[in-house]
Amino acid sequence: MNIARRSFLAFLIGGAAGTALSPLPWKLTDDLSIWTQTWPWTPVPPDGEYSYVNSVCTLCPGGCGITVRKVDNRAVKIEGMAGHPVNDGGICILGASGLQLLYGPRRVKAPMRRVGERGEGKWETISWDEAIAAAAEKLEGIRSAGNPQGVACMVGDRYGTVPSLFERFMTAYGSPNFMSDAAIEDSYRITLNLMHGKNAIPGFDAGNADFVVSFGSGVIEGWGSPVRMFLAHGKWKDENKTLVQVEPRLSNTAAKADKWVAVQPGTEAVLALSMAYVIIKENLYDKSFVAENAAAFEDWRDDEGKTYPGFKTFVLNGFSPADASKVTGVDPSLIVSLARSFAGAEKPLALCGRGKGNTPGSLHEFMAVHALNGLVGAINRPGGVWAIDVPDYVTWPKPGLDEAARAGLEKPRVDGADGGAYPYTESIISGFADGVNSGSAGYGVEALLVSGANPLYTLRDAQAVRKAFDSIGFVVSFSSYMDETAAQADLILPNHTYLERRQDVPAPFGLNMPVIGMSRPVVPPQFDTRQVGDSLMGIARKMGGSVGDAFGWESYEACLKETMGAAWETLEKDGILVKADYAPEGWGEAFNTPSKKFQFFTGAYRHGENKDLMSQMKIEGEAADFPLILIPYDSMRLASGPVADTPFMAKTIEEDVLIHDDVYVQVNPATAASLNLREGKVAELTTPVGKARVRVHLSEGIGEGVIALPTGLGHWANSKYIAGKGVNVNRLMSPVADPVSGLDAAWGIRAKLARA
Amino acid sequence: MSTVKAKDDGAGGFIILFFILGFVASMILGWIVFPKLLYSQKEQPFNFDHAIHMDMVGACESCHFFRDDGTFSGIPKLAQCIDCHQDVQGFTKDEEIFVNEYVRNYREVPWLIYSEQPDCVYFSHSAHVLSGGMECKTCHGPIAETETSRPYEYNRITGYSRDIWGKSMLGLKKNPWDRMKMDDCAECHRENGVKQNSAQTHKGACFVCHK
Structure with missing residues (x-):
């Protein structure tokens, strides 16, 4: 042994x-x-030839220039384009992670037809010929049955060839129901229409301003063209300029501002008018602008001899700091000092539109803030607000209409954006669901085409929108991704992603010069997708007749080339068309109102004579049943438009915003104490239109009685990286139609919170 | 006392025998079995004759060229081959495979790269060839004279070519191309006195090659 x-x-x-x-x-x-x-599972780009393609990002209305680095035929990195007038080399988190939209799991890889129940996720892949034929046949059927007006269309952006092609299709087909996604740009456009008499979009010379008062605008949360605003914000800091943030919640912008004015939610316009009171009362306004280039400052008389109060009378009669303080909760002395600093600055600038500006907002508020800019002459001058003519390069002759089209176009719109009620508004996407559900137009909606929008996610009162969708027999989505709307569609004709297609991208929001960008194919199409313009033309041609005749172009690219005309070569070479020597029109020529002056008070107010324009926009719900006010808030880390967060972005959501699948609602400690809620506790949040499970996060950065939820969460489609996380705040909110524009002006909703 | 003595008498031989047995067994395992287990072989998609191409095109750079931006193209892509190989040239089986399976289908040839460094290594051909004036064969050896592609041996653990460590399990080498580890880089840089006091010795120098 x-x-x-x-x-x-x-x-x-x-x-x-x-x-x-x-x-x-x-x-x-x-x-x-x-x-x-060298873990074998770590992705490493293949070795190969490096190249760079300049293009334009279309993931938000910002219109940033991008430079995409490629290794052979694979895109490996997206960077901001150096020298681009919008972003000069900068890029946001969504733009930088855009490759995950190109190569990621949420692509629709080929035309698909629904085979199961709606939303069940059962699809069959079909050929493009079959898909085009299926759409054309259905639309032709509705048309020949005499209901062309029963086809509606929703697009994302308003300008450029693709939205114009859809608009043209709807006209030739015979339906008035063409709608585009609404945002603050629409409210600004109506404001400029009423106060400048111009069909214009706003440009903000933000970088050159030296005293900025932001009425809730998320300057570093994605307002305007996000990267451009980051750059402006950086410049303000470097040059010791002042940013005052007026907002009910301590947002990132408020935290970084020189002063945070915690205002009662929804009362921003009252504060703006009270600042105007101080400026007028103390004679601090720009006398030369007001005297020579503005109308309706003093009381005025119309052609029929009727007298109306001017802006001065109106403001001095109801917006003293003492009165405003009662509504806004802002100390009167603060209002006075804010107004004095604003008027005393060399280049003051007032901004409005809450958060990222995804909700059009109250027109009254926009006009009040714009009047503030007018008082100090911050119009069409360095550091001010400029009126930029809307892009007008799409100049196709009108399509020929047949009998059916003419009859259809005579019918009222489903969304209510016509007739006497809202004469300044082209379309009201937030009014669509109500119109469908109530049948107010007098006919049924049988089909809906959706391109570049995701209404089932982004529109408020999701139940009503869902109900409207359920009643529409035929929904066609042109989405590149399996988003919420595509998932509920009957037919998907997938578009190339923005990195695979050629498309004009006009008018980056908020840029103070007219610019057209050209999005170009960075890589060849990865799947069996098609430029949406070509899909639409294919449907029209298949239908034939006057609808087909309206699209004489050989292809979308031919249409684009013809539309761009002489600009095509520059756009092909540089990817952007800039008017280098652009300068805003001087005060003498800038206004095209009846008085040829800046209108402090306008026809809009007369138009709404019987409406209570000056009151705070009322939100849905009664205080007795719902003691709290829920407001949404935006974050750069949460994409809240039609495109959802990329997987990389989802990883950056803070732990006090989302924990596992639960979203945190921000609650003031005093409010929480009164409701017997503690940090991290699960609670049930109820509003008049929905309820949701949330967790409580105590925050001194929000006032008593107000609670806040982030936007951009609560997806149910898209990919597992974002679906099922948190709550879609749009589901808990309800749109409120602005009395003048009819657009959604809801800044919040009444709510209650209880222990679950 | 007596027990211990008894053991001393009979056990010593056995102990030595078992020591030798263990020693020999582990030597066989380490020197013969282990290399066989560690490495596996793959054949190239088809044989490539460097010699015949050198006769036709004259220089390495004709196919293994530097791009305009200074990056090195490495193994040629189909696009370069196609200029001459649109149709079958000559009568070899390999040519037939190449043209019929790859050229006609626009499929890149999945060549196995003998000298490919791990992903954690950044090597600039440009710095060595264009700036340093080195010849290809200084590091790669007389590959231009070969008529056949030898089998590609790769390490089952790392997945990389055997050429990096070298054929010799001890890491012995006669020629520069027998081994391409970091020590070999350092050896040559020391011998030639390349920038001994700059990027390679300063703080952050690691990142020159390990980006």
Whole structure:
């Protein structure tokens, strides 16, 4: 026994000695270390030829220039384009992670037809010919049955060839129901229409302003063209300029501002008018602008001799700091000092539109803030607000209409954006669901085409929108991604993603010069997708007749080339068309109102004579049942438009915003104490239109009685990286139609919170 | 006392025998079995004759060229081959495979790269060839004279070519191309006195090659 044991030990020692003298341990150590440094599952771009393609990002209305780095035929990195007038080399988190939309899991890879129940996720892949034929046949059927007006269309952006093609299609087809996604740009456009008499979009020379008062605008949360605003914000900091943030919640912008004015939610316009009161009362306004270039400052008389109060009378009669303080909760002395600093600054600028500006907002508020800019002459001058003519390069002759089209176009709109009620508004996407559900137009909606929009996610009162969708027999989505709307569609004709298609991208929001960008194919289409313009033309041609005749172009690209005309070559070469020597029109020529002056008070107010324009926009719900006010808030880390967060972005959501699948609602500690809620507790949040499970996050950054939820969460489609996380705040909110524009002006909703 | 003595008498031989047995077994395992287990072989998609191409095109750079931006193209892509190989040239089986399976289908040839460094290594051909004036064969050896593609051996743990560590398990080498580890880089840089006091010795120098 002893011998065997010792022999065994000797064998082991011999083995150890032999092993040490063999390459095994040394080589193995080396190999293992190499293995750990180059995990085989770590993605590494393939080796190959590097190249860069300049294009334009279309993931938000910002219109940033991008430079995409490629290795052979694979895009490996998106960077901001240096020298681009919008973003000059900068890029946001969504733009930087855009490759995950191109190569990621949420693409629709080929035309698909629904085979299961709606939303069940059962699809069959069909050929493009079949898909085009299916759409054309259905639309032709509705048309020949005499209901062309029963086809509606929703697009994302308003300008450029693709939205114009859809608009043209709807006209030739015979339906008035063409709608585009609404945002603050629409409210600004109506404001400029009423106060400048111009069909214009706003440009903000933000970088050159020296005293900025932002009425809830998320300057570093994605307002305007996000990267451009980051750059402006950085410049203000570097040059010691002042930013005052007026907002009910301590947002990132408020936290970084020189002063945060915590205002009662929804009362921003009252504060703006009270600042105007101080400026007028103390004679601090720009006398030359007001005297020579503005109308309706003093009381005025119309052609029929009727007298109306001017802006001065109106403001001095109801917006003293003491009165305003009662409504806004802002100390009167603060209002006075804010107004004095604003009027005393060399280049003051007032901004409005809450958060990222996804909700059009109250027109009254926009006009009040714009009047503030007018008072200090911050119009069409460095550091001010400029009126930029809307892009007008799409100048196609009108399509020929047949009998059916003419009859259809005579019918009222489903969304209510016509007739006497809202004469300044082209379309009201937020009014669509109500129109469908109530049947107010007098006919049924049988089909809906959706391109570049995701109404089932982004529109408020999701239940009503869902109900409207359920009643529409045929929904066609042109989405590149399996988003919420595509998931509920009957037919998907997938568009190329923005990195695979050529498309004009006009008018980056908020840029103070007219610019047209050209999005270009960075990589060849990865799947069996098609430029949406070509899909639409295909449907029209298949239908034939006057609808087909309206699209004489050989292809979308031919249409684009013809539309761009002489600009095509520059756009192909540089990816952007800039009017380098652009300067805003001087005060003498800038206004095209009846008075040819800046209108402090306008026809809009007369138009709404019987409406209570000056009151705070009322939100849905009664205080008795719903003691709290829920407001949404935006974050750069949460994409809240038609495109959802990328997987990379989802990883950056803070722990006090989302934990696992639960969203945190921000609650003031005093409010929480009164409701017996503690940090991290699960609660049930109820509003007049919905309820949701949330967790409580105590925050001193929000006032008593107000609670806040982030936008951009609560997706149910898209990919597992974002679906099922948190709550879609649009589902808990209800749109409120602005009395003048009819657009959604809801800044919040009444709510209650209880322990779950 | 007596027990111990008895053991001394009979066990010593056995112990030595088992020591030798263990020693020999582990040496066999380490020197013969382990290399066989560690490495596996793959054949190239088809044989490539460097010699015949050198006769036709004259220089390495004709196919392994530097791009305008200074990056090195490495193994040629189909696009370069197609200029001459649109149709089958000559009568070899390999040519037939190349043209019929790859050229006609626009499929890149999945060549296995003998000298490919791990992903954690950044190597600039430009710095060595264009700036340093080195010849290809200084590091790659007489590959231009070969008529056949030898089997590609790769490490099962790391997945990399055996050429990096070298054929010899001990890491011995006669020629520069027998081994391409970091020590070999350092050796050559020391011998030639390349920038001994700059990027390679300063703080952050690791990142020159390990980006």
